[in-house]
Amino acid sequence: MGLSRATVSATVAQLMDQAWVDERAATGFAGRGRPPTRLALTQQAGIAVGVDLGRTHARVVLAHLGHEVLAERAVELDETWQPSAALEAVEELLDQVVAEAGVDRASIVGIGLGLPSPVDTTGHATSLTIPPEWVQQDPARALAERLGVPVVVDNDANLGALAEARWGAGRRFTNLIYVKAATGIGAGLVLDGRVFRGSSGSAGEIGHFTVDEDGLVCRCGSRGCLEVRVGGHALVAQVAHSGKGISTVAALVAAAQAGDPACTRVLGDAGETLGVALAAVLNIVNPDRVIIGGELGTAGELVLSSLRERLSRHALASAVRSTSVVQGQLGERAEALGAVLLVLTEAERFVAP
Numbered sequence: 001m002g003l004s005r006a007t008v009s010a011t012v013a014q015l016m017d018q019a020w021v022d023e024r025a026a027t028g029f030a031g032r033g034r035p036p037t038r039l040a041l042t043q044q045a046g047i048a049v050g051v052d053l054g055r056t057h058a059r060v061v062l063a064h065l066g067h068e069v070l071a072e073r074a075v076e077l078d079e080t081w082q083p084s085a086a087l088e089a090v091e092e093l094l095d096q097v098v099a100e101a102g103v104d105r106a107s108i109v110g111i112g113l114g115l116p117s118p119v120d121t122t123g124h125a126t127s128l129t130i131p132p133e134w135v136q137q138d139p140a141r142a143l144a145e146r147l148g149v150p151v152v153v154d155n156d157a158n159l160g161a162l163a164e165a166r167w168g169a170g171r172r173f174t175n176l177i178y179v180k181a182a183t184g185i186g187a188g189l190v191l192d193g194r195v196f197r198g199s200s201g202s203a204g205e206i207g208h209f210t211v212d213e214d215g216l217v218c219r220c221g222s223r224g225c226l227e228v229r230v231g232g233h234a235l236v237a238q239v240a241h242s243g244k245g246i247s248t249v250a251a252l253v254a255a256a257q258a259g260d261p262a263c264t265r266v267l268g269d270a271g272e273t274l275g276v277a278l279a280a281v282l283n284i285v286n287p288d289r290v291i292i293g294g295e296l297g298t299a300g301e302l303v304l305s306s307l308r309e310r311l312s313r314h315a316l317a318s319a320v321r322s323t324s325v326v327q328g329q330l331g332e333r334a335e336a337l338g339a340v341l342l343v344l345t346e347a348e349r350f351v352a353p
């Protein structure tokens with residue numbers, strides 16, 4: 001920042017007097033001169049809240065500005081949820097985490113909200129894949145008005161990418177693709193260390209890549225989308241005739257991990273289909289890491305090995321050589337943690353109550 005040592009010391013002393021920052025244990029320092037002091041923001045500096053509103057769940061994470069999670073809660077939602085019911089569920093979860101962490105609700109500086117929809121540059125959700133009542137609406141404003149706190153909104157896969165890049169499997173990688181493979185399929189791109197949203201916020205919507213021109217009709221109106229083949233409902237439908245009585249992706253993954261051949265086949269095939277779609281992305285973006293998150297990501301090598309095989313068959317050899325394909329480290333928490341990071345990094349996009 002070009003500030004003198006004396007100015008920095010005086011400013012830090014002021015912040016420490018007000019208990020906004022405290023000293024942390026020093027990390028290894030091998031340089032010359034006086035070793036640096038590590039400082040972090042404290043709970044006193046404020047609270048950030050991350051909300052992940054998925055198609056079938058709501059999750060709320062409460063953290064202080066020093067990046068420490070203080071409390072976290074999640075509930076399942078009916079897939080046909082209405083915006084008012086979802087906001088009510090979020091407010092209930094927020095009350096619970098505030099009580100659990102023992103913090104003052106007035107100390108919340110902002111809420112990050114993740115939605116399973118592209119979000120345009122004005123914060124409007126633009127997808128046909130969320131409740132129609134919210135399309136072209138401003139969910140951040142609705143939540144900000146309800147809770148009286150500034151809110152910033154983003155697509156859930158972008159948030160997963162942000163969290164994995166900062167705290168998970170994407171640390172130390174500059175260009176990465178995070179795939180959220182759950183009920184829906186989406187991807188977030190981090191390029192040169194920043195989330196890339198495109199000119200209208202729909203970058204990374206790989207769920208509606210055409211993988212089968214004559215395939216089943218998707219809810220977006222197109223045919224044979226990636227999501228129609230490897231989205232949660234599609235995977236469960238594929239084992240419907242195997243007599244296993246499997247109704248969720250989690251159960252499918254558990255059965256495959258226990259050695260069930262039908263479920264193993266479904267996951268292997270899903271990895272292949274995902275691999276063909278991602279090969280095109282690899283050729284365009286040339287990432288140094290691909291992270292598979294969401295429920296399908298929890299299947300690990302059952303999906304990843306066939307995915308890698310398809311990438312090496314369909315993407316340019318140089319693009320394949322320079323990347324690694326791994327499972328997400330943050331699991332189902334990735335999107336809500338990314339929403340916390342959004343509060344910490346993108347305050348300029350807040351919608352005030």
Ligand SMILES: [Zn+2]
Nearest residue numbers: 208218220225
């Ligand atoms: Zn589609």
